[in-house]
Amino acid sequence: MFLGLSAHAWITIVTVLSIFIVMARTRIPAEIAFLGALTILQVTGVVSEEEGMAGFGSEPVVVHAAFFVIIAGLMQSGVLYWLTKNVLGDPKNYHRAIVKLMIPMSVLAALLNSVNVVALFIDAVKIWARKLNIAPSKLLLPLSYAATLGGMCTLLGNSSNLIIAGLYMHQSGQTMNLFAPLLPGLVLTVVGVLLVIMLQKFIPPRDSAEQSFETTSDYTVELLVPTDNPAVGETVESAGLMQVKGGTLVEIVRFDKEIIMPVKKDEWILGGDRLIYAGQINEILELKRTHGLAAADRHVWSINDIDSKRKMRTAYVSFGSELIGTSMTQCDFEQKNDVALVAVARQGKRVQGQPREIRLQAGDTLLLECPPKDDEKLEQNNRRSLTFFDSHFVPHLGLRTIYSAVILVLMFLLSSFHVLPLMATTMMAAGAMLVLKCCRMERVVRYIEWELLLILGTTVVFSVAITKTGIADVIAHGVLDLCGSNPYVVMAVMCLLASIVSEFVSDVGSAAVFFPIMYQQAILMGCNPMPFVMSLMLSVTISFASPIGSSTHMLIYGPGSFRFTDFARLGVVMHIVLLIVMLVTVNLIYPLYL
Amino acid sequence: MKTTILEKDGELVAVFEGRLDTAASVETEQALKPLYDCTGHNIVFDCTKLEYISSSGLRLFLSVLKNAKPKGSHVYITGINDDLRTVFAMTGFTNLFEFK
Numbered sequence: 200m201f202l203g204l205s206a207h208a209w210i211t212i213v214t215v216l217s218i219f220i221v222m223a224r225t226r227i228p229a230e231i232a233f234l235g236a237l238t239i240l241q242v243t244g245v246v247s248e249e250e251g252m253a254g255f256g257s258e259p260v261v262v263h264a265a266f267f268v269i270i271a272g273l274m275q276s277g278v279l280y281w282l283t284k285n286v287l288g289d290p291k292n293y294h295r296a297i298v299k300l301m302i303p304m305s306v307l308a309a310l311l312n313s314v315n316v317v318a319l320f321i322d323a324v325k326i327w328a329r330k331l332n333i334a335p336s337k338l339l340l341p342l343s344y345a346a347t348l349g350g351m352c353t354l355l356g357n358s359s360n361l362i363i364a365g366l367y368m369h370q371s372g373q374t375m376n377l378f379a380p381l382l383p384g385l386v387l388t389v390v391g392v393l394l395v396i397m398l399q400k401f402i403p404p405r406d407s408a409e410q411s412f413e414t415t416s417d418y419t420v421e422l423l424v425p426t427d428n429p430a431v432g433e434t435v436e437s438a439g440l441m442q443v444k445g446g447t448l449v450e451i452v453r454f455d456k457e458i459i460m461p462v463k464k465d466e467w468i469l470g471g472d473r474l475i476y477a478g479q480i481n482e483i484l485e486l487k488r489t490h491g492l493a494a495a496d497r498h499v500w501s502i503n504d505i506d507s508k509r510k511m512r513t514a515y516v517s518f519g520s521e522l523i524g525t526s527m528t529q530c531d532f533e534q535k536n537d538v539a540l541v542a543v544a545r546q547g548k549r550v551q552g553q554p555r556e557i558r559l560q561a562g563d564t565l566l567l568e569c570p571p572k573d574d575e576k577l578e579q580n581n582r583r584s585l586t587f588f589d590s591h592f593v594p595h596l597g598l599r600t601i602y603s604a605v606i607l608v609l610m611f612l613l614s615s616f617h618v619l620p621l622m623a624t625t626m627m628a629a630g631a632m633l634v635l636k637c638c639r640m641e642r643v644v645r646y647i648e649w650e651l652l653l654i655l656g657t658t659v660v661f662s663v664a665i666t667k668t669g670i671a672d673v674i675a676h677g678v679l680d681l682c683g684s685n686p687y688v689v690m691a692v693m694c695l696l697a698s699i700v701s702e703f704v705s706d707v708g709s710a711a712v713f714f715p716i717m718y719q720q721a722i723l724m725g726c727n728p729m730p731f732v733m734s735l736m737l738s739v740t741i742s743f744a745s746p747i748g749s750s751t752h753m754l755i756y757g758p759g760s761f762r763f764t765d766f767a768r769l770g771v772v773m774h775i776v777l778l779i780v781m782l783v784t785v786n787l788i789y790p791l792y793l
Numbered sequence: 794m795k796t797t798i799l800e801k802d803g804e805l806v807a808v809f810e811g812r813l814d815t816a817a818s819v820e821t822e823q824a825l826k827p828l829y830d831c832t833g834h835n836i837v838f839d840c841t842k843l844e845y846i847s848s849s850g851l852r853l854f855l856s857v858l859k860n861a862k863p864k865g866s867h868v869y870i871t872g873i874n875d876d877l878r879t880v881f882a883m884t885g886f887t888n889l890f891e892f893k
Contacts, residue, residue: 431885432855453848454883457815467855469848470885498883 207245208668214239215661215712219704222747229705230650233657245664254659258365258622259358260652265625266355269607270315271646272632275639276603282307283323293333297341297399300324301392304342305349309384310611313350313357317343317751321758322515322586334404336759340769341395341402343751344743348391351737352384353377354621358750359706362655363736364621366662366714371728377614377621380736383784387737390780394773401769405760419475420446420483420542420566421554422492425499426470430490436464443486446478452553454498471498475553480542480566484511494541494568496533496555508571511541512587516563520584527555532584536577542566603637658711671715675723678716686726686791691782693717693731694738698778701742706750710739730789734782741777744770796824804835809843813850821853828857836861837893841872851884858889869893 201209214236221232241251254260273279286303290296308316324342328335350356354364354377364375395402424430430438441448441464451459454471474492476483486492491502494509516522527533527540533555543554544564550557559565565585569577578587610628614621632638638646665671682688693713701709717735721728742748744767746756752766794817795810805828813821828836836857840846846854858868871893873881881887 426883426885427888428885432858432889454880455848457848467852469851469855471883500883 203673204670205668207243207664208670208673210243210245211240211661211664211668211670214245215665218708219700222704222708228650230653233654233708237657237660240660240664245668246660250663250667251660254663255652255656257656257659258368259361259659260656261622262355262361262365262625263358263655264647264652265622265629266312267647268629268638268643269610269625269632270311271643272603272629272637273311273607274646276599276637277597278600278604278607279311279319281600283319287320287323287327290327290331293331293337294396294399296327296331296338297396300327300338301341301345301395304345305352305388305392308346308349309352309356310607312355313346314750314754316346316349317754321755325758336405336755336761336765337399337402339755339759340761340766341399343749343755344391344395344773346751347740347743347749348384348388351387351740352381354379356380356384357706357740358651358655359710359739360736362658362707362710363714363732363739365659366711367718367728367732369659370666370715370718374617374620376617377611380733382788383733383737383781386784387741387777387781391773391777394776395769398769398772401772403761403765403768405762405765419449419477419550419552419554420480421494421540422474422476422483422486423495423499424468424470424472424474425491425493425502425504427501428468428470428491430468431470433468434465435462435468438468438490440468440474440486440490443476443478443483445482445485446476448474449477450475450553458553473553473555484541494539496527496539509568510571512567512569512574514565514567514585514587516559516561516565517584517586520559520561522559522584523561524558526558536580537570538577539568540565541568599635599637602635603632606631606635606637654705654707658707661708662711662715665712666715666719671719674716675719679720679723684724686721686724687782687786689720689724690717690731690734690786693720694734694778694782697735698738698742698774701739702745702748702774704747706739706742706748709742710735713739726791727789727793730785730791733789734785737781737785738778741774741781742770743773794821796821798824798827800834801837804837805831806837806839808839808841811843812845813843813853814845814847815849818847818849818853821850825853825857829860831861831866832864833866835867835869837869837871839871840874840877843873843877846877846880848884851880851886854886855889867891 204212218232218236221227222229237251240246241248286307288299290299304316304320320342321339324338325335328338347357350360354360354375360380364379368374430440435441435448441462448462449460451462451466452473452475453459453469459466487494493499493502522530522532533539540555543550543557543559545560606628610624613619614624619627633640633643678689678692682692693716697709697713700712713735714732717731718728721731743752746752746761746763746766755761794813797808799806799808807825807828811817838854861868868890869892870881870890881890
């Protein structure tokens with residue numbers, strides 16, 4: 200024994216602290232760090248084999264796994280796609296856009312989990328930003344806030360809610376209703392949304408890397424020299440095609456596939472040459488107008504043969520697309536659809552080589568020259584292969600779309616009216632999705648985030664270790680000695696600590712560590728544990744000041760081109776105000792003494 | 794690939810035989826050197842026995858043309874088969890050269 204704690208307790212403390220340090224300071228994947236810690240706890244005998252493995256079969260893990268299947272069903276049957284197209288309206292200005300975005304997003308997040316909603320709507324929100332001519336970050340941050348705030352209203356809304364509900368069941372033997380956090384969650388959502396609207400000037404405008412095709416200088420564009428082009432027979436330099444506004448000619452592909460690279464300034468231009476430029480796409484595309492070049496998949500005799508009304512459209516290569524692993528020259532995609540591939544972007548980086556020769560990967564962004572009409576037909580014909588950025592496609596509401604929507608609604612009804620426990624309803628809903636073929640069995644695995652399940656399973660074990668080794672008891676007593684036995688003060692101090700820790704580690708980890716301590720404190724003070732549990736549930740999700748603390752901030756971090764400190768400007772204010780509102784609300788709703 | 798330069802009726806005639814592909818173009822470039830020194834002679838590319846021409850072959854033709862034109866010489870192409878005609882048409886060479 201040292202400072203009142205056993206060797207096992209110290210091992211647990213050092214292990215959990217190490218995890219936090221590893222996550223904050225290194226690039227080691229979180230699931231590896233968590234599994235490493237679990238191994239240490241097992242090898243040193245802190246937890247038994249049974250306890251160590253029990254986490255993976257616990258309610259939060261099973262519910263999450265089943266929920267991934269449900270999301271797969273909603274995705275594949277078109278429900279989510281339909282939502283992304285129909286939930287958002289057509290805002291006229293930024294102020295209205297924030298309101299129109301945040302309200303439906305918070306409702307959806309409560310039902311579909313905050314992380315899913317943000318992942319789902321990132322692209323749609325970016326299109327809005329483009330329409331309104333503002334930086335995507337100005338809308339992505341409100342999206343993230345709306346989703347996390349809305350997620351506070353149900354157990355499925357945020358992962359940490361499920362963890363706490365699972366631990367509560369473990370400790371008290373009582374199951375929590377799916378809508379248990381609805382009332383305080385709703386108050387926080389309303390206050391939070393109002394705060395974001397009032398403090399919108401704190402949201403930094405950042406140019407998004409995803410506007411790549413317009414702004415970055417590092418993309419490869421392919422243009423064809425029609426036979427009757429006046430530059431034929433000239434050198435690239437004398438024709439003004441070597442150094443052009445916004446880019447440089449890096450390669451010429453002749454009609455017989457001979458590649459000239461690097462291109463010398465006295466290289467001749469032949470009709471049928473494909474000129475490969477690196478640079479700013481929009482400016483290079485001006486060459487079509489100024490120098491009579493064409494974007495085309497086949498030979499062009501005269502620029503007049505090309506419909507000048509053809510337009511550029513951007514599309515993503517979908518997962519499972521038949522285009523993956525093949526290049527445009529190897530397949531008949533361009534001929535079949537009357538489109539021409541002009542450029543390819545891969546994760547915001549330039550892809551070397553001739554765009555039409557590039558073997559495509561899932562997630563690649565393609566810039567296609569498309570026919571002036573029949574946008575919807577093009578999307579309909581390729582809906583399994585490509586997702587168009589400016590999509591006009593609203594899927595036909597098939598029977599399976601209705602099935603999966605009904606399954607989701609039934610799941611909420613059965614669970615909220617306590618007909619069946621949450622674990623049973625989510626598993627049934629997942630099963631129904633598979634049986635009714637709302638999602639294909641072989642595709643389901645792709646939608647399951649195994650890393651998250653591993654992390655959730657291990658955090659449950661941490662919680663067990665903290666209780667079992669007496670750490671929860673000692674810290675609970677320690678805090679009580681320091682703060683006196685005023686439950687309000689204890690709750691406030693613990694929530695403040697939990698929310699600060701959440702800023703630096705994940706909300707899930709923080710929830711698992713603080714739960715046993717706060718539960719113990721409630722029991723020691725003879726209080727109703729519910730206000731303690733509920734305040735912890737909400738306080739670990741109000742950590743908005745860093746991208747680490749919030750899973751939704753993490754999702755928008757890259758697409759919004761945010762800087763690490765961008766989140767702190769609005770996040771610190773949100774954190775403090777929401778913490779105070781939360782403590783008041785929870786204590787007004789839940790009595791401290793039964 | 795065989796390239797022969799003849800002088801006939803005051804014109805320099807380059808006679809091509811075989812396939813003028815990328816591999817053959819280095820050798821052909823050497824063979825065409827005398828055409829670069831021409832002064833005032835018209836030049837004829839006799840393609841009667843030319844089976845194929847690659848883009849590198851076309852570059853050689855173009856180089857000779859660009860060298861000869863400022864000196865007032867004409868460059869004619871003669872005897873091309875249908876395949877070559879398609880290549881010349883597609884690359885825009887039909888508009889650059891004179892055909893006999």
